[in-house]
Amino acid sequence: MATIVEVASLAGVSTSTVSHVLNETRHVEPETRAKVVAAMKSVGYRRDALARSLRRSRTDSIGLVISDAGEPAFADMVHGVEEAAAQRGISLLLANSAEDPARERAAIEALLDRRVDGLILAMAAGSGAGLLARIREEKKPLVLLDRLADLDVDQVGVDNQSAVTALVEHLTDKGHERIMLVAGDLRVSSLRERYDGFRLAMRERGLDTPSDLLCEGTSTAAATFEQVGELLRTSAQQPTAILACSTLLGAGVLKAVQQAGLLIPDSMAFATFDGFAYSDLFEPQITTVRQPAFQIGEEAVGLLVRRLEDPSGATQIHRLKSSIEFRQSTE
Amino acid sequence: MATIVEVASLAGVSTSTVSHVLNETRHVEPETRAKVVAAMKSVGYRRDALARSLRRSRTDSIGLVISDAGEPAFADMVHGVEEAAAQRGISLLLANSAEDPARERAAIEALLDRRVDGLILAMAAGSGAGLLARIREEKKPLVLLDRLADLDVDQVGVDNQSAVTALVEHLTDKGHERIMLVAGDLRVSSLRERYDGFRLAMRERGLDTPSDLLCEGTSTAAATFEQVGELLRTSAQQPTAILACSTLLGAGVLKAVQQAGLLIPDSMAFATFDGFAYSDLFEPQITTVRQPAFQIGEEAVGLLVRRLEDPSGATQIHRLKSSIEFRQSTE
DNA sequence: CTGAAAGCGCTTACAG
DNA sequence: CTGAAAGCGCTTACAG
Numbered sequence: 001m002a003t004i005v006e007v008a009s010l011a012g013v014s015t016s017t018v019s020h021v022l023n024e025t026r027h028v029e030p031e032t033r034a035k036v037v038a039a040m041k042s043v044g045y046r047r048d049a050l051a052r053s054l055r056r057s058r059t060d061s062i063g064l065v066i067s068d069a070g071e072p073a074f075a076d077m078v079h080g081v082e083e084a085a086a087q088r089g090i091s092l093l094l095a096n097s098a099e100d101p102a103r104e105r106a107a108i109e110a111l112l113d114r115r116v117d118g119l120i121l122a123m124a125a126g127s128g129a130g131l132l133a134r135i136r137e138e139k140k141p142l143v144l145l146d147r148l149a150d151l152d153v154d155q156v157g158v159d160n161q162s163a164v165t166a167l168v169e170h171l172t173d174k175g176h177e178r179i180m181l182v183a184g185d186l187r188v189s190s191l192r193e194r195y196d197g198f199r200l201a202m203r204e205r206g207l208d209t210p211s212d213l214l215c216e217g218t219s220t221a222a223a224t225f226e227q228v229g230e231l232l233r234t235s236a237q238q239p240t241a242i243l244a245c246s247t248l249l250g251a252g253v254l255k256a257v258q259q260a261g262l263l264i265p266d267s268m269a270f271a272t273f274d275g276f277a278y279s280d281l282f283e284p285q286i287t288t289v290r291q292p293a294f295q296i297g298e299e300a301v302g303l304l305v306r307r308l309e310d311p312s313g314a315t316q317i318h319r320l321k322s323s324i325e326f327r328q329s330t331e
Numbered sequence: 332m333a334t335i336v337e338v339a340s341l342a343g344v345s346t347s348t349v350s351h352v353l354n355e356t357r358h359v360e361p362e363t364r365a366k367v368v369a370a371m372k373s374v375g376y377r378r379d380a381l382a383r384s385l386r387r388s389r390t391d392s393i394g395l396v397i398s399d400a401g402e403p404a405f406a407d408m409v410h411g412v413e414e415a416a417a418q419r420g421i422s423l424l425l426a427n428s429a430e431d432p433a434r435e436r437a438a439i440e441a442l443l444d445r446r447v448d449g450l451i452l453a454m455a456a457g458s459g460a461g462l463l464a465r466i467r468e469e470k471k472p473l474v475l476l477d478r479l480a481d482l483d484v485d486q487v488g489v490d491n492q493s494a495v496t497a498l499v500e501h502l503t504d505k506g507h508e509r510i511m512l513v514a515g516d517l518r519v520s521s522l523r524e525r526y527d528g529f530r531l532a533m534r535e536r537g538l539d540t541p542s543d544l545l546c547e548g549t550s551t552a553a554a555t556f557e558q559v560g561e562l563l564r565t566s567a568q569q570p571t572a573i574l575a576c577s578t579l580l581g582a583g584v585l586k587a588v589q590q591a592g593l594l595i596p597d598s599m600a601f602a603t604f605d606g607f608a609y610s611d612l613f614e615p616q617i618t619t620v621r622q623p624a625f626q627i628g629e630e631a632v633g634l635l636v637r638r639l640e641d642p643s644g645a646t647q648i649h650r651l652k653s654s655i656e657f658r659q660s661t662e
Numbered sequence: 663c664t665g666a667a668a669g670c671g672c673t674t675a676c677a678g
Numbered sequence: 679c680t681g682a683a684a685g686c687g688c689t690t691a692c693a694g
Contacts, residue, residue, distance in 0.1 A: 015682095016673085026679085051686085053381050054385055055685080056672085069406075113377060114380045284613070363663085
């Protein structure tokens with residue numbers, strides 16, 4: 001690998017000059033510049049971003065730690081982050097915590113070691129408050145993604161409250177009063193928000209949800225299948241509708257409903273958050289809350305970049321609007 | 332950020348010693364070590380991976396450039412790469428070319444600037460041979476992912492030939508002779524292999540596929556929908572089965588089939604490569620070739636690491652086996 | 663068993 | 679308009 005020194009000596013100039021033509025950071029006489037450019041060409045010069053970063057103490061890279069690379073919504077967010085970063089000439093370091101706080105911690109430490117300019121984080125379900133304190137301690141710009149926290153930190157997510165309210169309104173309008181909520185792991189803030197929003201919206205309509213219509217704590221499709229199946233078999237008050245709070249939970253519910261021999265929508269209405277890819281091609285067609293996952297990712301980069309430019313600006317918390325696709329499953 | 336110098340002076344030792352306790356790279360007296368460790372704790376020392384990389388001329392990072400972050404199979408491969416890299420303490424730099432050779436080139440240049448130890452690449456459809464030559468020129472270890480090339484480079488993909496042969500065998504056994512192939516962009520090597528494999532397998536069974544049963548060149552679901560719809564409307568010899576070579580193509584086909592008022596499998600058999608997530612929950616249930624995408628990703632990291640350890644070893648080309656899920660759509 | 667010092671490849675005040 | 683030189687934070691022969 002050729003270095004700036006070789007280029008300089010070949011061109012008969014100082015390394016300062018080479019650096020300045022490289023960065024267009026001070027005027028260089030056209031002839032001098034031409035010699036430098038020619039020298040760079042001839043040795044196949046490529047600037048070492050590491051050395052540059054070391055000297056400038058910024059890396060033009062950011063770290064993204066997501067909690068569950070399996071969920072399609074997260075895949076779209078990663079996609080959005082990548083796109084927005086690339087547009088700005090920022091490199092993306094990706095890590096997946098797989099909902100494991102220990103892996104999450106390790107990933108973040110590795111990212112900090114690499115001196116990323118900032119972090120975007122979708123926290124693992126069980127991760128403690130210590131983690132964020134640690135990042136703050138390092139004074140590293142941080143944006144929370146999808147899973148928000150009640151803290152003074154930049155964040156981007158979706159408006160879970162209003163989405164779940166709209167869904168409850170839709171279902172109650174259709175005459176449903178016994179709605180089962182399949183909520184998932186309530187340590188995940190987005191799921192907690194959907195859960196709380198659901199109960200609030202129900203109460204506002206004078207409806208109370210008995211505990212055997214609240215299925216929470218599962219975090220795999222298989223476990224959800226089991227638990228929902230059990231509830232459908234044993235519950236004194238059978239639901240007329242089921243609402244799942246993520247793709248994975250929805251998959252478990254669908255399987256349980258099918259096994260119970262229930263038909264959607266005739267014997268059971270069903271709606272889910274996030275939903276399935278290309279689902280309009282298949283039966284049953286399912287009412288789905290779509291979060292703008294790609295844009296959430298883009299927005300996270302936007303916030304992070306803003307923060308890098310203005311470290312002391314006011315904290316921003318963005319909640320993008322979900323859209324609801326009303327389909328046959330709740331007809 | 333505390334540096335090794337501060338730690339050294341606080342502990343009353345040289346920076347050499349600090350470095351050696353950090354890396355456990357030579358014996359240090361227990362007492363000395365204790366002082367160093369205490370000093371590191373007290374200043375909250377964190378090693379600068381950049382400086383370390385610069386000095387050692389290796390970064391313990393790899394770059395992954397994929398061609399289409401939208402396809403679920405690629406999402407799984409990324410997932411596998413991330414997992415395998417993390418296990419080895421390697422950081423992952425992710426970029427998406429979105430099938431655009433210019434973006435691909437830019438991404439690779441950025442990665443090379445960052446001195447990644449190696450590259451994993453799923454080439455964009457239209458990317459020229461120059462790209463690989465360029466990487467070879469830089470003597471950067473490279474593994475080709477999913478989209479293989481007829482070159483002396485480490486590669487991991489799937490055995491498209493045998494998968495498509497099995498599918499053709501399955502369909503012809505069911506009595507299908509007029510099978511439409513929806514092949515996609517034939518500049519993509521995996522799609523080319525499926526196309527060639529299909530024609531070969533058909534010929535071996537004494538079947539010739541007329542050109543109006545060969546749909547190729549589309550690379551979006553929308554374009555595929557249009558083109559397949561057109562063929563279904565105009566073709567002299569209507570197919571009794573359709574085979575799609577990717578998820579995206581399959582989505583276009585399904586829509587066209589539905590619009591044509593054809594029922595799967597009664598009036599049209601259908602099978603696809605890659606397939607849809609959770610598709611066993613929905614109707615119609617579709618015969619699908621599943622590639623082990625996650626393992627392909629893991630394997631790519633394995634090959635790359637092997638190459639880093641043994642730069643002059645023999646080139647390895649791994650083709651993992653796909654599995655075929657036979658479902659109702661081809662009954 | 664430990665330290666002094668060179669050097670990785672850049673950027674950037676400072677000087678002329 | 680350009681150059682000499684310090685310094686970013688490490689690792690690692692070399693020496694004792």
